[in-house]
Structure formats: C-alpha cells, structure tokens
Amino acid sequence: MRKARDPEQTVTARTIGAFFAAGVVAMIAVVFGVVTLVRHDIRDGAVRGARDVTVVTGRIAIAPLLTDKLLDGDPDALGKLDKVVREQVLSDTLVRVKVWKADGRDGRIVYSDDRQMIGRHFVLSDEDLDVLKSGRSSAGVSDLREAENVSERQYVHLLQVYDALRTTPKGTPVLFEAYLTTKAIQNNSSLTSIAPAVVGGFLLLFVLEVPLLWGLARRVRRARGDRALMLERMLRIGEAERRRIAADLHDGIVQQVAGSTYSLAAAADEADRANIPNVAASVRTAASDLRQAVRGLRNTIVAITPPRLHDEGLLTALDDLASTARAAGLEVTLEVDPPRISSPKADELVLRAAQEAIRNVVAHARARHVTLRVDARNDRVNLVVIDDGRGFAPAAQASHKGDIHLGLQLLSELARDAGGELRVTSAPGAGTEVALEVPTQ
Ligand SMILES: Nc1ncnc2c1ncn2[C@@H]1O[C@H](COP(=O)(O)OP(=O)(O)OP(=O)(O)O)[C@@H](O)[C@H]1O
Numbered sequence: 001m002r003k004a005r006d007p008e009q010t011v012t013a014r015t016i017g018a019f020f021a022a023g024v025v026a027m028i029a030v031v032f033g034v035v036t037l038v039r040h041d042i043r044d045g046a047v048r049g050a051r052d053v054t055v056v057t058g059r060i061a062i063a064p065l066l067t068d069k070l071l072d073g074d075p076d077a078l079g080k081l082d083k084v085v086r087e088q089v090l091s092d093t094l095v096r097v098k099v100w101k102a103d104g105r106d107g108r109i110v111y112s113d114d115r116q117m118i119g120r121h122f123v124l125s126d127e128d129l130d131v132l133k134s135g136r137s138s139a140g141v142s143d144l145r146e147a148e149n150v151s152e153r154q155y156v157h158l159l160q161v162y163d164a165l166r167t168t169p170k171g172t173p174v175l176f177e178a179y180l181t182t183k184a185i186q187n188n189s190s191l192t193s194i195a196p197a198v199v200g201g202f203l204l205l206f207v208l209e210v211p212l213l214w215g216l217a218r219r220v221r222r223a224r225g226d227r228a229l230m231l232e233r234m235l236r237i238g239e240a241e242r243r244r245i246a247a248d249l250h251d252g253i254v255q256q257v258a259g260s261t262y263s264l265a266a267a268a269d270e271a272d273r274a275n276i277p278n279v280a281a282s283v284r285t286a287a288s289d290l291r292q293a294v295r296g297l298r299n300t301i302v303a304i305t306p307p308r309l310h311d312e313g314l315l316t317a318l319d320d321l322a323s324t325a326r327a328a329g330l331e332v333t334l335e336v337d338p339p340r341i342s343s344p345k346a347d348e349l350v351l352r353a354a355q356e357a358i359r360n361v362v363a364h365a366r367a368r369h370v371t372l373r374v375d376a377r378n379d380r381v382n383l384v385v386i387d388d389g390r391g392f393a394p395a396a397q398a399s400h401k402g403d404i405h406l407g408l409q410l411l412s413e414l415a416r417d418a419g420g421e422l423r424v425t426s427a428p429g430a431g432t433e434v435a436l437e438v439p440t441q
C-alpha cells in the first residue's frame with residue numbers, strides 16, 4: 001500500500017522550495033544588475049580611452065600636415081598626409097580616418113584613407129558642428145547606416161571620435177574624424193569572470209543555509225509532535241479520570257441508594273401491615289424520589305463516561321452518544337454511512353469530535369434538535385453535527401483567551417495534527433454546525 005506522505009514534511013519541503021525560488025530570483029536580479037553596471041562601465045571606459053588615443057594621434061601626427069593647400073586638394077599635401085596616416089596612424093584598432101571642411105551644414109571630405117570618399121559632400125550633424133564650434137572632442141558608437149559610412153559597413157560596430165583641428169598657416173577649422181573598432185566594448189572577459197563569482201557566492205550561501213533551514217524545520221516538527229503527544233496524553237488522563245469517577249459513582253452511591261429504595265419499599269409494606277397508611281404513602285413517595293435520583297445518577301454516569309470504540313465500532317459508540325443526548329431531552333437524528341476503509345485513529349477522532357459537539361449542544365445550545373452525520377468520501381471521513389440552538393459568535397469566542405474553553409480548540413488541534421480540519425460555523429440565533437474532516441489513513 002502506498003504510504004501517505006507526512007503533511008509536515010510536505011510543508012517543510014515547500015518552505016525550502018520557496019526559499020530556493022526566492023534565492024534564484026534574487027540571484028538573477030543581482031547578476032543582471034552587476035552585469036549591466038559592469039558592461040556600462042567597460043563601455044564608458046573604452047569610449048573614453050578611444051577618444052584620448054584619437055585626440056592625441058590627431059594633434060601630434062595629423063595636425064602638422066593639415067595645410068591650407070590640403071584644403072584645395074593639393075596632391076602633394078594629400079600624399080604626405082596619406083603616407084603618415086597609413087604608416088603611423090592606421091592599425092587594427094583605428095581603421096578609418098577622415099578630415100572634413102565645413103561650410104555651414106555642408107561638410108566636404110578633404111581627406112580620407114578611403115580615397116574614393118575624398119571630395120564628397122555630406123550634411124554635418126549638430127554634434128559635428130558643436131565639436132567644430134567648441135573645439136571639444138566627442139565620441140560615440142557610430143551609426144553605420146549613415147551614407148558617409150558606406151565603406152565602414154564591414155564592421156558591425158565602430159566607435160566614432162571627432163576632434164577639431166586647424167590648418168596651417170591660416171588656422172581654418174577642420175573636423176578630424178577617426179573610426180575605431182569596438183573590441184574593447186565587446187570584450188566580455190571581465191563579465192565572464194564576475195558572473196560565476198556572483199552565482200558561486202549565492203550557491204555557497206544556499207549550501208550553507210539549507211542544512212540550517214532543514215534543522216530548524218526538523219526542530220519545529222519535533223516540537224509539534226511533542227505537543228500533539230501532550231494533547232493526546234492530556235485527553236487520555238481526562239478520560240481515565242472521568243471513567244474512574246463514573247465507576248465510583250456506579251459502584252458506590254448508586255448501589256447504596258438503589259439498595260435503600262428496596263429497604264424503603266419493604267418498610268412501606270410493613271407500615272401497610274401495621275395499618276398506618278399515611279406513613280406507608282410517605283415512605284413510598286420517598287422510595288420513588290430515590291428511584292428517580294438513581295435514574296438521574298445513571299444518566300450522569302453515562303454522560304461522563306467517555307464512549308469506547310473497542311470492539312463495538314464507531315456506529316455503536318455514536319448510537320450510545322445519541323442515547324445520551326436523547327436522555328438530556330434532545331431529538332437526535334443519526335445518519336451514519338460507515339466508511340469502508342477507515343482507521344482506528346480516524347474513528348477515534350470522529351467519536352471525540354461528536355462527543356464534544358454533543359456535550360456543547362447539551363451544555364450551551366438550548367437546542368431542540370441535533371443531527372449527527374458521518375460519511376466517507378475520497379479517503380476522508382466527514383462528521384457534521386448540526387443543532388438548531390441559540391448559536392454563538394465563534395470569532396468573539398476565540399478572542400476570550402483568558403477563559404477556560406478548551407473543547408473546540410483541543411479538537412481543532414487534534415484534527416490538524418491528524419492531517420484534517422475542524423470547522424465551526426455559528427452565529428447568534430442561527431444554530432451551530434461543527435464539521436470535521438480527517439484522512440482515513
Ligand atoms: N452548539 C453550541 N451552541 C451554542 N454555543 C456553543 C456551542 N458550542 C460551543 N458554544 C460556545 O462556544 C464556547 C466554547 O466551546 P468549547 O467547547 O470550546 O468550550 P466549553 O464547552 O465552554 O468548555 P470545555 O469544552 O472546555 O469544557 C462555549 O462556551 C459556548 O459559549
């Protein structure tokens with residue numbers, strides 16, 4: 001037979017699962033945040049570095065060759081510049097050079113190492129004009145879709161750096177532009193070293209915390225187990241005590257009083273024979289009162305004796321309970337659809353709950369009628385006790401912590417410990433329904 005899973009263990013596993021899920025979400029968020037920040041940092045650093053290299057190159061290597069003749073397309077000046085660019089400036093990183101002359105928004109390429117671009121005109125952007133006007137360099141990732149970048153499209157991304165230079169001797173402002181590959185930006189080596197460190201740190205945290213969490217959960221489970229045992233023991237002690245009192249009453253006072261009724265009956269007969277009828281009548285009345293008292297005592301004994309399951313089974317025990325309630329003046333409807341598969345533990349809990357519910361109806365409800373229904377569905381037993389009494393407000397009841405009202409609370413804890421549930425539905429004037437559901441295994 002399949003062993004039912006311990007609900008406590010399921011809860012523990014679920015708690016640890018939730019802890020892990022939260023940890024994974026936090027880890028993803030942290031890794032994502034760190035990677036984004038680092039990537040930005042690397043990118044900014046690369047852009048700054050590229051700009052500095054370009055500015056220095058432009059001012060040292062290019063500026064001395066920017067003559068006024070060059071602006072007029074003098075082949076000699078172009079040749080000199082081209083030689084320096086090819087021999088000293090171009091590299092794997094710096095892949096393209098352009099020199100622009102601006103006329104308003106119109107830009108003419110005065111020189112480029114890509115010769116076919118020399119002499120072509122393009123509209124200058126605000127940024128280009130700003131560099132020319134302020135003399136401050138600027139850098140950014142270039143948009144290779146722009147027309148002026150046709151010959152650079154072989155690269156996926158390029159860094160574009162602008163600087164403002166002047167010709168000699170007239171000092172006409174020209175725009176020096178260089179394109180650099182973005183190897184530095186695309187180099188993710190520091191990311192690939194950071195991400196495992198962060199993930200590893202989190203994993204280490206998990207590994208260290210899980211045994212602690214597990215130990216804590218086990219201790220909580222053990223404490224709950226101890227409490228359930230204590231509850232069980234308390235109930236058993238209470239029941240044993242009630243059984244002892246019932247037995248004492250039955251064997252002591254009930255026997256004595258019952259014996260006295262016989263003696264009184266004999267005394268009444270004797271008074272009759274002695275012809276003192278008024279004494280005989282008084283004695284008979286006393287005997288009858290005493291018999292009534294004995295009946296009352298017997299009912300009390302039945303009421304305080306905890307019903308036993310033992311061999312008679314749940315149905316008989318519930319029948320006894322119904323008789324007790326009838327003796328207390330209630331109309332009782334008993335509907336039992338006995339579960340085919342049940343367990344002694346579930347039956348005992350059902351009986352306890354039925355007993356407490358009936359005791360409460362007798363003690364508090366002032367009801368006329370009570371229905372006791374038991375049935376079993378899907379491996380669970382259901383008990384429902386419904387009365388038509390005065391009802392109460394369960395929430396208000398629960399807040400009276402100082403009072404000693406233990407019956408329903410104890411039952412609810414017992415039900416929970418057995419993997420079931422106790423629900424009490426009531427309202428002033430609307431009767432009370434106590435419903436218990438417990439697994440049969
Ligand atoms: N069927 C009912 N009808 C009306 N009131 C009820 C009913 N059942 C419970 N109560 C109210 O709820 C209170 C709590 O019930 P509970 O069984 O927990 O404690 P108790 O019966 O007062 O004491 P104990 O069961 O510990 O001897 C009762 O005191 C009563 O006011």
Ligand SMILES: [Mg+2]
Pocket residue numbers: 356359360406407408
């Ligand atoms: Mg009670």
